[in-house]
Amino acid sequence: xxxxxxxxxxxxxxxxxxGIGREADHGRPYHFMEFCGGHTHAISRYGLADLLPxxxxxxxxxxxxxxxxxxxxxxxxxxxxxxxxxxxxxYGDCLRVPASGxxxxxxxxxxxxxxxxxxxxxxALALAQQRPDRQVVFFAIGFExxxxxxxxxxxxxxxxxxxxxSVLCCHVLTPPAIAGILDSPEVRDGQTVPLDxxxxxxxxxxIIGSRPYEPLAExxxxxxxxxxxxxxxxxxxxxxxxxxxxxxxxxxxxxxSRAVDRDGxxxxxxxxxxxxxxxxxxxxxxxxxxxxxxxxxRSRFAEFDAENRFPVDYVAVPDHPACECGDILRGVxxxxxxxxxxxxxxxxxxxxxxxxxxxxxxxxHYTYGRHKDV
Amino acid sequence: xxxxxxxxxTRMSEARKTYVRPLDLKHxxxxxxxxxxxxxxxxxxxxxxxxxxxxxxxxxxxxGAVLPASGAGRLVMATDAHVVSPLFFPGGDIGCLAVHGTxxxxxxxxxxxxxxxxxxxxxxxxxxxxxxxxxRSMATAARTAGVPVVTGDxxxxxxxKADGVFITTTGVxxxxxxxxxxxxxxxxxxxxxLSGTLGDHGMAxxxxxxxxxxxxxxxxxxxxxxxxxxxxQACGATIRVVRDPTRGxxxxxxxxxxxxxxVGMLLEEKTLPVKPAVNxxxxxxxxxxxxxxxxxxxxxxxxxxxxxxxxxxxxxHPLAADAAIIGRVFEDPHHFVxxxxxxxxxxxxxxxxxxxxxRIC
Ligand code: SF4
Numbered sequence: 129x130x131x132x133x134x135x136x137x138x139x140x141x142x143x144x145x146x147g148i149g150r151e152a153d154h155g156r157p158y159h160f161m162e163f164c165g166g167h168t169h170a171i172s173r174y175g176l177a178d179l180l181p182x183x184x185x186x187x188x189x190x191x192x193x194x195x196x197x198x199x200x201x202x203x204x205x206x207x208x209x210x211x212x213x214x215x216x217x218x219y220g221d222c223l224r225v226p227a228s229g230x231x232x233x234x235x236x237x238x239x240x241x242x243x244x245x246x247x248x249x250x251x252a253l254a255l256a257q258q259r260p261d262r263q264v265v266f267f268a269i270g271f272e273x274x275x276x277x278x279x280x281x282x283x284x285x286x287x288x289x290x291x292x293x294s295v296l297c298c299h300v301l302t303p304p305a306i307a308g309i310l311d312s313p314e315v316r317d318g319q320t321v322p323l324d325x326x327x328x329x330x331x332x333x334x335i336i337g338s339r340p341y342e343p344l345a346e347x348x349x350x351x352x353x354x355x356x357x358x359x360x361x362x363x364x365x366x367x368x369x370x371x372x373x374x375x376x377x378x379x380x381x382x383x384x385s386r387a388v389d390r391d392g393x394x395x396x397x398x399x400x401x402x403x404x405x406x407x408x409x410x411x412x413x414x415x416x417x418x419x420x421x422x423x424x425x426r427s428r429f430a431e432f433d434a435e436n437r438f439p440v441d442y443v444a445v446p447d448h449p450a451c452e453c454g455d456i457l458r459g460v461x462x463x464x465x466x467x468x469x470x471x472x473x474x475x476x477x478x479x480x481x482x483x484x485x486x487x488x489x490x491x492x493h494y495t496y497g498r499h500k501d502v
Numbered sequence: 503x504x505x506x507x508x509x510x511x512t513r514m515s516e517a518r519k520t521y522v523r524p525l526d527l528k529h530x531x532x533x534x535x536x537x538x539x540x541x542x543x544x545x546x547x548x549x550x551x552x553x554x555x556x557x558x559x560x561x562x563x564x565x566g567a568v569l570p571a572s573g574a575g576r577l578v579m580a581t582d583a584h585v586v587s588p589l590f591f592p593g594g595d596i597g598c599l600a601v602h603g604t605x606x607x608x609x610x611x612x613x614x615x616x617x618x619x620x621x622x623x624x625x626x627x628x629x630x631x632x633x634x635x636x637x638r639s640m641a642t643a644a645r646t647a648g649v650p651v652v653t654g655d656x657x658x659x660x661x662x663k664a665d666g667v668f669i670t671t672t673g674v675x676x677x678x679x680x681x682x683x684x685x686x687x688x689x690x691x692x693x694x695x696l697s698g699t700l701g702d703h704g705m706a707x708x709x710x711x712x713x714x715x716x717x718x719x720x721x722x723x724x725x726x727x728x729x730x731x732x733x734x735q736a737c738g739a740t741i742r743v744v745r746d747p748t749r750g751x752x753x754x755x756x757x758x759x760x761x762x763x764x765v766g767m768l769l770e771e772k773t774l775p776v777k778p779a780v781n782x783x784x785x786x787x788x789x790x791x792x793x794x795x796x797x798x799x800x801x802x803x804x805x806x807x808x809x810x811x812x813x814x815x816x817x818x819h820p821l822a823a824d825a826a827i828i829g830r831v832f833e834d835p836h837h838f839v840x841x842x843x844x845x846x847x848x849x850x851x852x853x854x855x856x857x858x859x860x861r862i863c
Contacts, residue, residue: 138772141845173790175847230529238531247712247787359845475855476535476542477523496849499838 137360144363145179152370158184160369161459162327163306165192165487166357172496174359184366187321188489190305190414190457191329193270194221195481195488198413199445201298202227204435205267208296209233209241212438215259216296217252218267219274220245221485226478228445233267249274249295253281256293265434269298273331275423276396279403282425282432294434297425300410302332303340304421308412310348314460321459325369327362328354330384337392341380349378356384403429411444413481414457453480456489463490464501470494525549539750539795540854544758563762564684565607565745568677575679580607581672589632589666591710593703593722594797596669597639602726602797603748604673605647609728610744610800612683612735613675618644620654620671625664636667647726649673681735687742688763692831693809695802697730697822698723699775700752701794705783708794712787720779725798730819737815739808746800750854751793755801756839757853766834769841769851775824793854803831 152158162168168188171177177186190196202225209216216233223234223245237243246252249266256264268278278295285293306326314320328341333354341352351372355365365383372379382388403426410422425433434440447453451473452466463469463482473479475491482490525545535542552560559567566580584600601618608615620640624633644651651671702723709720727746734741743763747755760767776784776791784791798821804812809827816825829841839851 136844138844138846173843173849174845175843175849176845178847179845234533234535235531238533472523475852476540476545495852495855498852499836499840499848499850502836502838 136358141176141179141360141363144360144367148184148363148367148370149181151367151374152181152184153374154181154183156183157322158324158370158373159187159322160184160325160327160366161187161189161309161323162362163189163191163302164327164329164332164357165195165485166330167327167355167362168192168489168492169487170357170359170362172492175496176359176362179363180366184370186366187323187459188456188492189326189459190309190412191271191302191332192482192485192487192489193274193300194225194485195453195457196300196305196412196414197222197225197269197298197481198411199227199447200411200443201269202233203445204440204442205233205243205265205296206231206236206241207440208265208434208438209243210236210239212263212440213242214263214265214438215242215244215255216265216267217244217246217249217255219247219269222267222269224478224484225481226448226484249277249281253284253290253293256285256290257288260292263292263294265294265296265438267296267298271300271302271329271332272335272400275299275400275404276335276393279399282403282429283399285432286429291431294432294437295425296434296440297404297423299404299423300412301421301423302329302336303344304418305412305415306341306344308415308418308421309458310344310350312415312458314458323350323459324373325351325353325378327365327369328352328380330354330356330361330387333382333384333388333392335393335396338380338382338388338390339392345378345380351378351381353381354384354388356387402426411442413447414454448479451480453482453490456482463493466490470498535855538854539748539754542855543750544853562684563686564611566611566613566673566675568611568682571676576677578608578611578613578675578677579672580604580611581670582607583668583670585665585668586707587665588707588710589636591722592706592719594724595636595639596667597636598643599722599724599797600669600671601640601643601647601649601651602724604671605649605726605728606746606797606800608673608675609726609731610683610746611675611677612681612731612741612744613677614732615647615649615673615675615728618649618651618671618673620651620669622654622656623664623668623670624656624658625666626658626661628666633667636669643726647728649726649728683741683744685743685745685759685762688759688765688803688831689742690765690831690833691806692742692803693806693827694756694767694769694829694831695804695809695813695816696752696775696826696828697727697800697802697816698798698824699777699780700796700799701776701780701784701791703748703797704751704794705780705789705791708787708789709783718779720777720783723796723798725821727798727800727821730800730816730821733819734802734812734815737811739812739815740805741802741808741812742805743803744800747796749795751791751795752801753790753792753839753851754854756851757837759803760834760837760839763831764837766832766837767829767839768832769829769839771841771844773826773828775826792851806830
């Protein structure tokens, strides 16, 4: 596929990196947060940090859907499968997120729970149709990118009058999470987590557009550059952020204009609005409870809401005492700073959620960057 | 010998030694990661199978065991269970795969494969037409390779207790005098060679399972490698290790060798051959070709000065026309496998953790 290779040009990357080196003011540090796990992964997998000058530092953000999922949400899915005897379908990365009692969805499956991985929620719906005698729940997680497909299947289930399909909705929203970080005491004190700007999400922004970041850039005086997930996109975005900082600007810029515009995908937004409403509160791992930061299924579609159909109330559960995932998700700590990083907590036995998906900061550092601790 | 490290400097390490949580034999259950070829499987093998069954031959820890034979020479014996789903895929089926897989395990020990045994677990309800097609494909593969199936066994289990058919094959071969290839032989300075493109088999299966519907399907590379191995031996290069990077892909195989030999490795991403269609399918499914299974490729580690000679010999063979030198062995107390990315950065190429792919071999 030619298309991919265009964005993997090593010599072009070196040129952009050299440009960053020239333009960055050597007299000051630059700290940028890549919000998305997709960017974290690209930076680690392609070794991009090695190309940046010493005074330009990247901080990993919370934009990894499984990382921000609190234990209590995974517990709900496990309880559905183990106690309510339903079949739970979910995306692969969810399976290994640590839950209460030493369980995860994967471990619950080994104990007999009917939990399966799907690549899309449409598959879950199709499987529900094939097994009309069985209650099927789709455990829906993710930011704005994965929300429209979930809305579609809920609408389809309603049209088909399916009585054995429902959704455990844990969809979350990006802009409130960015605000949550900027409001955290460590960022507000201006020292613990120095933040000079954000690389904004790629796929999420194709849906919501670049407009929702504008109030954030303005209110907190932080530049945001929306970037694609290809390594060259990331480097180019860093260069644009350096320029904004140098020129004292705090604007929303769009590096990913081949896919993102200011308004986003209106059709998808309308679909989401039809099926989902804002939850008053939602607990995030690391960011605590944030108002208006997640979605619930509208009462019109209540019969497809697993929280409505089954007695599985959300119960908040504190993280493992040694786990620093919260601090890592807010950029306060680096993975190596966690006492159990790489010893007790490894990708085989994740103790915290940041060690689960390759987009998580701890897993990315463990898998791609551990040689730097040598 | 001067110390060779990827960074060119030696200093005391601060990287923490990985603490491996012991297997929980009381409450733990087998999960899919235990079969994925990564670190969890390595632990299951060392802490459960080898712990109970351990002996000097098992302890060799390679794809096949080298055994003394009465009279002259030594034997190599290897066994491999095959549970691939779907049973038929572009480029092959479970039958030829079961023949190739075990021949390759014998061949990468440097031995000439002689005989195969096959055990079948059949699920009640399997169409006989399918079984016939599978066994015919086995026969063709065995005949082409010149390695006959000389004994076998068949069991049938109730519907739902298996997935169509599982096939376990065992192979025996003879080892010429003086050949001792093992995953523990790699030395700092050695060159790492790969016989061809990465990930063809695993992506052929995945594309089939996910109905990705590429215009021209990705074809499995399943093939018997003993002919290629023989021509590598004939070129006279000092070969230290040969492996076939199946489940867990090249990354997992290299990590195993690095651990067995107590060395580090540095790969050059630019030199890794990957077919465009495989690359595209990996992108689509979020997979890394380094971790995707191959069934007709081998990786060889040889003395630095012999690398070009070995490369020429490999490229002359039809199964290794795309062979490349992909990296070097270094001294590294952590036994890390690292890679210089196409962008000039550096990253680790770690063990596969968890399960990257469903049943592929
Ligand atoms: S190393 Fe594990 S426990 Fe520690 S912060 Fe990372 S994910 Fe959480």
